[in-house]
Amino acid sequence: MKRFFHKLFGGFYMFTESVGMSIANITQNRLRSFLTILGIMIGVTAVIALITTVSGVSTSISDSFTSMGAGTMTVSVTGNDMQAGLTSANLDEIAALDHITGVTPSVSATVSVARGDAYESDITLAGKNDYYFITAPDAVARGRTFNPLDMDTMARVCLIDTDIVDEFFYGVDPVGQNLYISNLSITVVGVLSDTSDESISEMVSGSSSGILAPYTTVLKLNNETLVTSITVYIDDADASDTVQTTLGAYLDALFSYEDDTYEITTMDSIQETMDSMLSMMSALLGGIASISLIVGGIGIMNMMLTSVTERTVEIGLKKAIGAEPSQIQIQFLIEAFLLSMIGGVMGVVLGIALSAILCQVMGTTFTISTSAIALGVGFSAAVGILFGWSPARKASNLSPIDALRRM
């Protein structure tokens, strides 16, 4: 028992001494140690900055989902042979269902636009109804929005954004002027505001566009009568499941209970997809950044191997005065570990600072991710031991005779 404790404490004293000697060695070769540490530091900085920034972006996206997307669901309708979409009457009926405050159809057409000498093809014309302007009250900067009458009469009116204004109405007040959209003369009744952010649902469906017209007008341009995609607005986000059921029942009845005639997508499911995409991206970027950690590890290995060669005499002497191979090995391992850990800790600090700045610049929420810190520190510790192992082994296997012969 006494022998065991003697051994245990002896090992402990040896360990603390080794830490001291390692620190002395690291500070002795300041420049070399710094350059070696730099490799690990850059690696850890990159890992932490990337993971934290991506997680900041994903937090911001979730936030905007909750603020804008909650309480809406999109329905895409393929219909059946009898009716391959929804009529205006159907839209009114859906809007009248419980908990549903309104419905906006998503219709678009690719058109050419001309006025005088100016001509532009391949412009997306988006069809909206009057309810859209209730959900986006700031959408129009000047002029008027669409009203129910525009819908019913397929009115030849449109709203344009400032890009279109600059292109077709330079120096002219566009309101009241005409544009030729796919050879139809259409009157501009208002200008969209610059600040009107696209809603997330538009971003997802890719229907952002510089020109808006009543959806009935756009349908007519496309020679269609039916809407195949709508956004449904709900008064209570918690009622999402109920609405999904009643809406499903309505659509089932409409399409004779045939399979695969429609699909209801809630914002929750979109958000889930988005989240998994972002975490995949974060893993991918973290993986790329960790390559630099491995390169840093090779730097440590290189320095330790050089150090073993330089300290051959010292190692031989220590062995001659009674150091066991394992004691020499531990000392070199501690040195590699310390080098790596110093780099790791510096990398964590720098990484947090860098990601704070990045989040500031990108306007996303900055949160310190403990898992990223643990990952950075853990990784650098592992790198130190992994890449310090073989040089330490080399040192411990040096023959004391060969080492002392160099004296």
Next chain:
Amino acid sequence: MSNDYEVFFRMRDIIKKYQLGEEEATILKGICLDIEEGEYLSVLGPSGSGKSTLMNIIGCLDKPTSGEYILHGSLIDDLDEKELAQIRSREVGFIFQNSQMLPKLDAMKNVELPLIYAGVRPRERARRAEEMLVKVGLADRIHHKPNMLSGGQQQRVAIARALVTRPTLLLADEPTGALDQHTGSQIMDLFQELNDDGHTIIMITHDLKVARHARRVVNIIDGELTEAEEVTFA
């Protein structure tokens, strides 16, 4: 490793061969040597005689190709690296030609070094190291670094380092080789004092004048050992 043999120091038919390329060179050709506790022995030989190889084997840095070597009751022949290190730690105090102090450490830490590997407690370590430095006459140089010490003082630190583990055997390889005559003879006086205190000393040298400080001299020539006449005028 118990004291299996009731023998202090015995070498029988020690042969050491080295592979030099295609050829095999026999450096030690059957060395037999007995030493008793408290002896002061010189191994005298020219360079290339095999005396360094013999020192390595005596000091448990190397193992013989064949033959039997018992040090303080332990049979050295079939020990592994780790056990050899433990024997060195316990039984052998090395003094090299160049003192080989670690340049970053002060005298005290250099002397403490063998005790660190032996697992001695810090306070005990400091006490014993200081005691040894006082003993070799460096009481006022305890916290000097090697570059602040003269060659003779460095060699005294090395002697203190060799003594600090209370080894069975002090093994000195040309201990005065790098010193001027005056300093060298001071070191020799110190060796004599240590021997008078009961330390067993083996000194390897090529210098007859140095060798004569020992009570007993053996010659090594071409890998073979011959006893020289008793030296009475130490």
